[in-house]
Amino acid sequence: MPLSLDDDVRFLKHVGPARARDFEKLGVRTIRDLMFTFPRDMSDRSSIFTIAEAPENQPISLVVTPVSVSEKVVRRGQRRGRGGTRLTITTFEMTDESGGLLEAVWFNQSWLKDRLHGVRLALHGKAARDGKRLRMDHPQYEVVPDDAPLDSLNVGRIVPIYPMTGSLNQAAWRRAMAYALDTRLDLLDDPLPETLLESKRFPDLRSAVRAMHFPDDSRQWHNARERLAWEESLYLQLALLAARAHLKHDLPGHAFRLGPELDNRIRHLFPFKLTAAQDRAVREIARDMTSPLPMCRLLQGDVGSGKTAVALYAALAAVANRAQVCVMAPTGLLARQHYDTFSQYLENSPNARVRLGLLISGMTRTERQLALTRLKNGAIDILAATHAAISEGVEFNNLGLAVIDEQHKFGVAQRNLLVQKGVRPDLLVMTATPIPRSLALSAYGDLDLSVINQMPPGRKPVKTLLFSRREAGKGWRLVRDELARGRQGFVVCPLVKENADLDLQSAEEACRDLSEGELKEYRLGLLHGRMKRPEQQRILDQFRTGKLDAIVSTIVIEVGVDIPNSTVMAVLSAERFGLAQLHQLRGRVGRGREQGYFLMFSDFRQGESGERLAALLSTANGFEIAEADLGIRGPGDLAGDRQHGLPPLRIVDLVRDIDIIADARETARKTLADDPGLTRRDHIPVHRELVRVYGKQWDRLGMG
Ligand code: ADP
Numbered sequence: 001m002p003l004s005l006d007d008d009v010r011f012l013k014h015v016g017p018a019r020a021r022d023f024e025k026l027g028v029r030t031i032r033d034l035m036f037t038f039p040r041d042m043s044d045r046s047s048i049f050t051i052a053e054a055p056e057n058q059p060i061s062l063v064v065t066p067v068s069v070s071e072k073v074v075r076r077g078q079r080r081g082r083g084g085t086r087l088t089i090t091t092f093e094m095t096d097e098s099g100g101l102l103e104a105v106w107f108n109q110s111w112l113k114d115r116l117h118g119v120r121l122a123l124h125g126k127a128a129r130d131g132k133r134l135r136m137d138h139p140q141y142e143v144v145p146d147d148a149p150l151d152s153l154n155v156g157r158i159v160p161i162y163p164m165t166g167s168l169n170q171a172a173w174r175r176a177m178a179y180a181l182d183t184r185l186d187l188l189d190d191p192l193p194e195t196l197l198e199s200k201r202f203p204d205l206r207s208a209v210r211a212m213h214f215p216d217d218s219r220q221w222h223n224a225r226e227r228l229a230w231e232e233s234l235y236l237q238l239a240l241l242a243a244r245a246h247l248k249h250d251l252p253g254h255a256f257r258l259g260p261e262l263d264n265r266i267r268h269l270f271p272f273k274l275t276a277a278q279d280r281a282v283r284e285i286a287r288d289m290t291s292p293l294p295m296c297r298l299l300q301g302d303v304g305s306g307k308t309a310v311a312l313y314a315a316l317a318a319v320a321n322r323a324q325v326c327v328m329a330p331t332g333l334l335a336r337q338h339y340d341t342f343s344q345y346l347e348n349s350p351n352a353r354v355r356l357g358l359l360i361s362g363m364t365r366t367e368r369q370l371a372l373t374r375l376k377n378g379a380i381d382i383l384a385a386t387h388a389a390i391s392e393g394v395e396f397n398n399l400g401l402a403v404i405d406e407q408h409k410f411g412v413a414q415r416n417l418l419v420q421k422g423v424r425p426d427l428l429v430m431t432a433t434p435i436p437r438s439l440a441l442s443a444y445g446d447l448d449l450s451v452i453n454q455m456p457p458g459r460k461p462v463k464t465l466l467f468s469r470r471e472a473g474k475g476w477r478l479v480r481d482e483l484a485r486g487r488q489g490f491v492v493c494p495l496v497k498e499n500a501d502l503d504l505q506s507a508e509e510a511c512r513d514l515s516e517g518e519l520k521e522y523r524l525g526l527l528h529g530r531m532k533r534p535e536q537q538r539i540l541d542q543f544r545t546g547k548l549d550a551i552v553s554t555i556v557i558e559v560g561v562d563i564p565n566s567t568v569m570a571v572l573s574a575e576r577f578g579l580a581q582l583h584q585l586r587g588r589v590g591r592g593r594e595q596g597y598f599l600m601f602s603d604f605r606q607g608e609s610g611e612r613l614a615a616l617l618s619t620a621n622g623f624e625i626a627e628a629d630l631g632i633r634g635p636g637d638l639a640g641d642r643q644h645g646l647p648p649l650r651i652v653d654l655v656r657d658i659d660i661i662a663d664a665r666e667t668a669r670k671t672l673a674d675d676p677g678l679t680r681r682d683h684i685p686v687h688r689e690l691v692r693v694y695g696k697q698w699d700r701l702g703m704g
């Protein structure tokens, strides 16, 4: 039988059924899997020293021969001669051509006495002088042939460190890998065309794979990694861009007409001039909406940056073209707030005939039925809604624009359900959770991106302060000062157990404590997800109309509540919240012209929680916060929000590899523009690889 990359690893020399099972636990079944399981780390053991010249306290390699061995047994942690653990100490005296002496010491590995007797050894570890002797504790070792030149997998080179499990120690990994590469690497074909390799100065696939495991030097390893990260990014970008192209070209959507006259009319509805960033976003959106291909755009901007105005612009453009608009938000509160905001803007319009509608849970049956009928008849132009909009039985007359607010609260599936309520409507998704550019290009790469990176004028940055329990009094004094000046505030309590009853209890307790203590002169209202929606709305209305000074709540108010007079927010046990959540909360205060204050109460200064709080103190910039979040949490979490079903990235590092990703995206874009089906001769291997990596998704696009 000819050798193949698809052979089971069990057929490799040095790998039996037991090791094969351990490999399988790591997802390695075939020899190809093995080759593409790259080390989790590299250890530089390339400098070999003699005993006489060995430096102390740094990792070194030596080639030595044992001279003598001794063993003693001690008890550790014993009391009055009883108990304690037995420890066997095996000490070899080693020498080498320099004539120096080295003590190599192992604990509880008595069997080494026989194993290492009279053989030449390569050792790796840190040496230290113990009196006159040089001594190395628990070195890694490898038996090397007597007179053959040193050709070792474990010393005298940069060695790979693999994930260990069961019988798979590092030596076993390296042996299996070296054997696999020696026997099968030649079977590996490079999907990237030679011209590309030349222009990017990338190594070919075989050299790259070998260098990932056994590089000659660190430069070779870096080049290999760069090539493989680029290639991985290329497949991802091809998949994302092709998916989008497929969506766009299948059927044309709405090509809206949006001339200067309409543009002017809409802009006049706003009581302010759009910021330069809003203006840019509006123009990008207008370009998409006037094109026959459906818009697929992500609008990103910090809380308070003015996304709602931009969304309204898009909505009115669609309505002027006799299409319906749905604005879907994650909570009823937020949906109603969109409804209210839109009505306020439209009041300014002398001859607006825009009909608004609301669809959220908690409406009476009659209210709901009426809304559904009006929607179907086309008697509603703009519907503000929750998930209720995507339930069965909701029919639009002519949905031309779908807007999704706080899109990270929705899955891709929900997004698609909304889009399917129309015929290829334009899609605008909005998020106040800034996404680092690398993620925007990868996890969100099927969307075009507009960014509002500028706040409306006259806004003072919110002051962020952190109080330990000991300093809490100072914090509450600041809250009282604000309330005494007629401003309003929020106190946010963390969720306790994701159990609404317990959470309610803790918020109730906090509310009671505060109303009898630190905030006893003020009118407090309790707001909680457990409460019925009309009750929530009643509390919010009281707050809005100034009948309450402060609201004590759980995170239900995380998104959207916009009350310009609220200038202070206090977050209890701030360490319990995520970085993005805290940043969102902070955006709720200081939305008017007054100075806003964001107070975090927490005793945590160390660890991940400490890092998060420190990040909030150090920057108000949402993008920096997002980068910090990515750094602290790692990309897995964030990308996981997407439920994209894309395979995990194995080589690309979303934090460090932004340039690689951007470059690969550009190549992907050009490639698909030239050859949308990847049918050209030099693209066929890339196409084949794409099908291998993205199998199902690729088939679904009809490109498999
Ligand atoms: P977002 O939806 O991004 O959180 P909003 O659209 O709710 O932000 O805007 C936040 C506040 O800023 C609102 O009170 C809004 O009226 C105001 N605003 C928006 N755009 C501007 C602007 N260009 N100039 C002045 N104020 C603005």
Ligand code: MG
Pocket: 304, 307, 308, 560
């Ligand atoms: Mg908003």
